[in-house]
Each structure stands twice: as C-alpha cells, then as structure tokens.
Amino acid sequence: MPEDPMAKFSPTAQMPRYLQAFQCVGPACPETCCSGWRVTIDKATFKKMKAIGDEPLRRRIAIHLVKDDDSNPAAWGHLQMEDNGDCGFLDADRLCSIQKQLGANALSDTCNHYPRQFQQVDGEHRVQATLSCPEAARLALTDAEAMAPVAVTLEQFANASELPPGMRWNDGAGTPKVSHLGGRVLHDLLVSLFDAPGLGAFDALALGLMLVRRVNGYVQELAARPEGSTPREQRLQDLSELFSRFMDAAHNTQLLEVVRGLEAGTRFAPDMLRTVTRMIWQRRLTASARTMLGDVVAGLRLDEADEQVARERWAEARRLHWDDWARGHGHMLRNYLVNSLQSSLIGRHFGTPQALEDAYLDLVIRAALVRYWLIGQMALHGDAFTPEMAVRTVYALSRSIEHDRRFMAGVLQTMDEQGIRSLATGVVLIQ
Known part of the structure; x- marks a missing residue:
C-alpha cells in the first residue's frame, strides 16, 4: 500500500545500491556541480x-x-x-x-x-541519480552490481510529504492509452533483458526496438476497433503477453537473427554520429567534456573535411578494441542504460505511439553516442584507454545532452527534416 504522506515516520524508497555509498567529494570533484x-x-x-x-x-x-x-x-x-x-x-x-x-x-x-532524483511509481517512492555527477557516475559504472535495487529509509525526511515532488507515474483507475502502458512494459522488459546472462546491451536495445514496433502495431489494431470495446484489463493482458514473449530465449534469438540480417548501412550510423558530435563540439562545454570530445575529434580526425577518414578510423578502432573492451567492461554501458531507464524513461509521457517511439530513439541515440565516443577515444589511446575515461564519457554526455532537453529535440527535428526519424534508424544505430 502507498504510504500516507502525512504519517509520522520517514518514508522508505527503492534505490540502486550505488546510491547508498554516494558522498559528495567536494573540491576533489573533477567537474563541480556548482x-x-x-x-x-x-x-x-x-x-x-x-x-x-x-x-x-x-x-x-x-x-x-x-x-x-x-x-x-x-x-x-x-x-x-x-x-x-x-x-x-x-x-x-x-x-x-x-x-x-x-x-x-x-x-x-x-x-x-543533486544528484538525486525522486520519483513516485504507482505510489511507491524511488530515488535515482543523474550521472552528470562524476562521483555518482563512478559509483554507478565501475561496479557490476551497482544497479541492484535496495530498500532504504530516507531518514532526512520526517514523512513522505517532505519529499521533493519529482516525477510521478500512475496508471490510475481509468483506461489509459495503450502506448502509455506500453512504455511501462518497455521499461520493465529492458531492465530484465539488461540482466539476462550472455545478452549484450545493444542486443537488449534491439529487442526493445522490436517491442516498440509490436506495441505500435497493437495501437493501430486497437484504433480499428470500436471505441471502448477493449477494456483496461484486456489491454493489460495483451501487453503482458507481448512482454512474456520477449522473456523467451528462443524467441529472442530468432528476433536478433532477423535484426542482424537487416541491411544496416555501414556509412549512415558513423556519419550521423559524427554530425551530432560536431554539433556538440561547437557548444559551450565543461572542461572534462572538452577534453573527452577533444580526444574523440583527434582519434577519429573529425576536424578533417573527409568523412571517409573518420569512417575508416572508427571502423578500425572498433575492430581492434571494442569487442575486447566490451567483454571486460560491458557492465559499464549496461549500468548507464539501466540508470537512464530508471531516472528518465519511466517518467516520460507515453500518450501516443510517436511519443513512445521518440523516447526510445532518444535512448538509442544516447547509447550509440556513448559507444561512438568510447571507440573514438580508443582510436587515439589504443590499449591505454581506461575505465576512468569511460566514466568521464558518461558524465560529459549527461551534462551536455541530458540536462538540455532542447538538444535531443533538435536532433529529432533534424532527423525529421532529413526523413530519417523512424525505428529503422534505431536498427542502424544499434547495428
């Protein structure tokens, strides 16, 4: 049962394990939040x-x-x-x-x-952290078990009414739009898949992409039925069945074979990510972001006019370094994505299929950018690339993009103008 906000006891919240250990490091921080x-x-x-x-x-x-x-x-x-x-x-x-x-x-x-973020999900309290904080990013990314959920009493608050308002996600008792419910299913599915043994972060994203397509197909199917003919309980059951299919290993293996067999276009993804990176490079950046992106620009030669040079250097660094690094440090990208799901995706309004698709494309673009920037630094540093550089990459991206909602909106608008805003684009970026 949800807590009474006026009750005389400190509220209990669910949070990732790393947040229990968080303490501001003050002047030792490489990127002050002030x-x-x-x-x-x-x-x-x-x-x-x-x-x-x-x-x-x-x-x-x-x-x-x-x-x-x-x-x-x-x-x-x-x-x-x-x-x-x-x-x-x-x-x-x-x-x-x-x-x-x-x-x-x-x-x-x-x-x-800061950097804590407060949520209410169906009346239950949750606390996450934005990884724009370097210390929160370090704790969240370097421990493979950092995202394990724990229940904690928030002793700094006398009762639930003192909690910051934060984001609220409540289905309510009515009949919400199916894409709103689908967003919740997508969130729960991805969190489960990121923990599935032997399944990489980008494989999980690919399966999520398939789920978005299924949910949007179901929305179109409902639109063809008489209004009100499918009650809330039936919608929840239908979505639960969609969810259960994606928990079947054989089903997922078959879907991933389909995704890998699609023509991804070897030029489109690095060219698009190069364009987005150059857009960010022109912005006012913090010192850490400027250093990190400077390494990417140098590693991939992004300051040169010839796109083919950047393409070739990215492909070579990916071939020489990425797979080995991902095998040893794949939990860093996984933890970043799970934290993104917990801190932002669940609070987005999925009132239309387009909103659900856009929220998912946002997540895929950020994941692809993180990988692109990591590979770009590997092109410069080779085997000297360190986990600390990966942590810096994440908090630099978070500060540059996730705290400026207008930026990703601008990226999606540019994709609209070029006619490439679609789930098919997501496939290419995942590939």
Whole structure:
C-alpha cells in the first residue's frame, strides 16, 4: 500500500545500491556541480535567502539571487552565475559558502538533493541519480552490481510529504492509452533483458526496438476497433503477453537473427554520429567534456573535411578494441542504460505511439553516442584507454545532452527534416 504522506515516520524508497555509498567529494570533484548550468531556487529557499543578514553572504545574495517572472513555487528564482559559469557562492576552496556557514538546510532543493532524483511509481517512492555527477557516475559504472535495487529509509525526511515532488507515474483507475502502458512494459522488459546472462546491451536495445514496433502495431489494431470495446484489463493482458514473449530465449534469438540480417548501412550510423558530435563540439562545454570530445575529434580526425577518414578510423578502432573492451567492461554501458531507464524513461509521457517511439530513439541515440565516443577515444589511446575515461564519457554526455532537453529535440527535428526519424534508424544505430 502507498504510504500516507502525512504519517509520522520517514518514508522508505527503492534505490540502486550505488546510491547508498554516494558522498559528495567536494573540491576533489573533477567537474563541480556548482558551475556550468542554471540553478533554480524554490520559493521557500528564495525567501530564506532574502532574509539572511550575514555579511558577506548578504551582498552576494543581492548580486546573484534573481526573481523569475514565473509563479512556479519550485522555480521561483535562479542564481545568476559568474562570467566563467561558476556559482557566485563558491568560495576559495571551491565549496559552497552558504552550506559551509548555514548548513545544508539553507540550500535550495536543486542544490541540496543533486544528484538525486525522486520519483513516485504507482505510489511507491524511488530515488535515482543523474550521472552528470562524476562521483555518482563512478559509483554507478565501475561496479557490476551497482544497479541492484535496495530498500532504504530516507531518514532526512520526517514523512513522505517532505519529499521533493519529482516525477510521478500512475496508471490510475481509468483506461489509459495503450502506448502509455506500453512504455511501462518497455521499461520493465529492458531492465530484465539488461540482466539476462550472455545478452549484450545493444542486443537488449534491439529487442526493445522490436517491442516498440509490436506495441505500435497493437495501437493501430486497437484504433480499428470500436471505441471502448477493449477494456483496461484486456489491454493489460495483451501487453503482458507481448512482454512474456520477449522473456523467451528462443524467441529472442530468432528476433536478433532477423535484426542482424537487416541491411544496416555501414556509412549512415558513423556519419550521423559524427554530425551530432560536431554539433556538440561547437557548444559551450565543461572542461572534462572538452577534453573527452577533444580526444574523440583527434582519434577519429573529425576536424578533417573527409568523412571517409573518420569512417575508416572508427571502423578500425572498433575492430581492434571494442569487442575486447566490451567483454571486460560491458557492465559499464549496461549500468548507464539501466540508470537512464530508471531516472528518465519511466517518467516520460507515453500518450501516443510517436511519443513512445521518440523516447526510445532518444535512448538509442544516447547509447550509440556513448559507444561512438568510447571507440573514438580508443582510436587515439589504443590499449591505454581506461575505465576512468569511460566514466568521464558518461558524465560529459549527461551534462551536455541530458540536462538540455532542447538538444535531443533538435536532433529529432533534424532527423525529421532529413526523413530519417523512424525505428529503422534505431536498427542502424544499434547495428
């Protein structure tokens, strides 16, 4: 049963095991969370900060705390960053002067809870972390068992009403659209497949692609029936049957043979990923992202006009290094994808087949980009490529893309303009 939000006890939440061990490393962090992006301030914190009389904090607040026009209590204002992107409250030790002098309770929800993300799934509390935090990324990626779920009492909250609102996923008692339910099935299926023995992350993504196609086919089938003729229970049963088929090893083996037999196009995928990488390279990047992408650009010669050079260097590095690395460190990509599913995909609204397809393409593009960037660095570093470089790749991608929803929307729009926004594109990227 869901907890009573006003009950006088700390709520219990499910979280991945790595998050239990998370502690901010402060100035030792290679990429501080106090620089490089917009920090929103909730209404309660905004008022508390305005009431601070301590100097020099009061002078800093007058300069850096800005009221927004929006009346949203969760985003009442924001912090005006320094010209170099740093928060104006960072002190000489690269620590937050507000937290140091007044404690964590004086921080905004954004600062106090980062990198944690809070969810409610059918009334149950879940906590995840964004891997834009280098320490969270290190913990999540380097341990093969990091994503194992654990139940934890959130002792910092007196009751469930104190939890940040976060994302909520509730089917409700009505008859939701089947693609909304299909999104939940897709999430549960992929989490199971990523843990299946002998099944690689991209094989799991390929099976997920097949499920999206089946769900969309079922949506079209329902549309041809009289409205209201298929009750909620029947829809859930039909989707459960779809799910169960994908838990059959023989069925999955047959599907993967079909996917591998498709003409993937050896030029399209690296050319598309090269284009997206060059788009990101032109953006304002953090130091770690700039270093990582600099290695990719150098390794694949992306600064040269000849696309064939980049294609050949990518293919050679993939042949020489990728398979061996994936056998020894495949859990890093798997953990990244599972964390992505838990922290973002489940909270997306799957109200239409297009929304379900777009959410899945988003996931596939990010997975393909991670692999492309890893291979690009292998082209430069060869056998000297390290797990630490893979961790840096993930938190750089997270900061560059996952915290800017407009970027992936722009990528999908570009795919629209080129007529390549489809699940077939997903097949090519997976291949």
